[in-house]
Amino acid sequence: MAPEVSTEALIFACNEDDLTDGENLRLDADGGIAVFRVDGEFFATSDSCSHEKWSLGEEGELEGHEVLCTLHMARFDVRTGAPLCFPAVLALKKYRTVVTDGRVYIAPNED
Numbered sequence: 001m002a003p004e005v006s007t008e009a010l011i012f013a014c015n016e017d018d019l020t021d022g023e024n025l026r027l028d029a030d031g032g033i034a035v036f037r038v039d040g041e042f043f044a045t046s047d048s049c050s051h052e053k054w055s056l057g058e059e060g061e062l063e064g065h066e067v068l069c070t071l072h073m074a075r076f077d078v079r080t081g082a083p084l085c086f087p088a089v090l091a092l093k094k095y096r097t098v099v100t101d102g103r104v105y106i107a108p109n110e111d
Contacts, residue, residue: 020037026056031048076088
């Protein structure tokens, strides 16, 4: 049996079945958070491309564990936030995700 998880300090992102594999969304919380679902797992990073302000949650294209910024074609690893190609050189902020009772939450104060 999984331990109880307190969701008091967490941000509700979506229901687990709101996103299918390969989908992403944007949350307005914490300056913008992008949430991604890959192979049944949820990942979260800052929403804005670190190269230029562009929403990865709304406009990004998810390909496996990589999100493509469609503005200038920068790529990031959604598991770590690491930039994978130019023009991006700065990593995205990474957030811990928690799934409990079919709901996906983001831990806002953690990397």
